[in-house]
Amino acid sequence: MFRNVFRNISLPTTRVALAQPSRIAFVRFITDRARSTIDDAIKQNDLVVFMKGTPNEPMCGFSRAVIQVLQMHGVDEIVGVDCLQDPEIREGIKEYTEWPTIPQVYVKGEFIGGCDVLVQMHQSGELHELLVKEGILKAEPDA
Numbered sequence: 001m002f003r004n005v006f007r008n009i010s011l012p013t014t015r016v017a018l019a020q021p022s023r024i025a026f027v028r029f030i031t032d033r034a035r036s037t038i039d040d041a042i043k044q045n046d047l048v049v050f051m052k053g054t055p056n057e058p059m060c061g062f063s064r065a066v067i068q069v070l071q072m073h074g075v076d077e078i079v080g081v082d083c084l085q086d087p088e089i090r091e092g093i094k095e096y097t098e099w100p101t102i103p104q105v106y107v108k109g110e111f112i113g114g115c116d117v118l119v120q121m122h123q124s125g126e127l128h129e130l131l132v133k134e135g136i137l138k139a140e141p142d143a
Contacts, residue, residue, distance in 0.1 A: 034092030
């Protein structure tokens with residue numbers, strides 16, 4: 001009974017034009033010099049960390065954590081690019097990878113991630129597997 005009542009009711013319809021929010025695009029362009037420096041560092045090194053400070057003197061806790069995790073795995077040679085020394089590199093690396101934070105880790109030219117990703121990979125065992133697979137570490141002989 002109630003269904004029939006509601007079927008026969010016609011409600012006036014009102015069309016409302018929804019205003020589209022204006023879209024403001026923030027476009028940053030990485031400089032040619034910064035892109036070239038980043039490309040060279042990634043291509044010339046099997047493992048490179050874009051970080052705040054250097055591997056011997058990290059200047060932030062996240063950069064320090066990345067270095068410590070790599071050292072725990074036995075990585076002896078860590079090439080670091082100190083983003084604090086060059087504002088173009090500091091901003092350019094974020095645009096280069098579309099990753100908003102520093103540090104950033106590359107292995108054999110591939111962006112791996114930042115501190116959080118590296119720590120997760122360490123905890124799961126994926127980091128060790130990757131480092132062995134890419135030849136950064138030697139495979140441990142079976143006992």
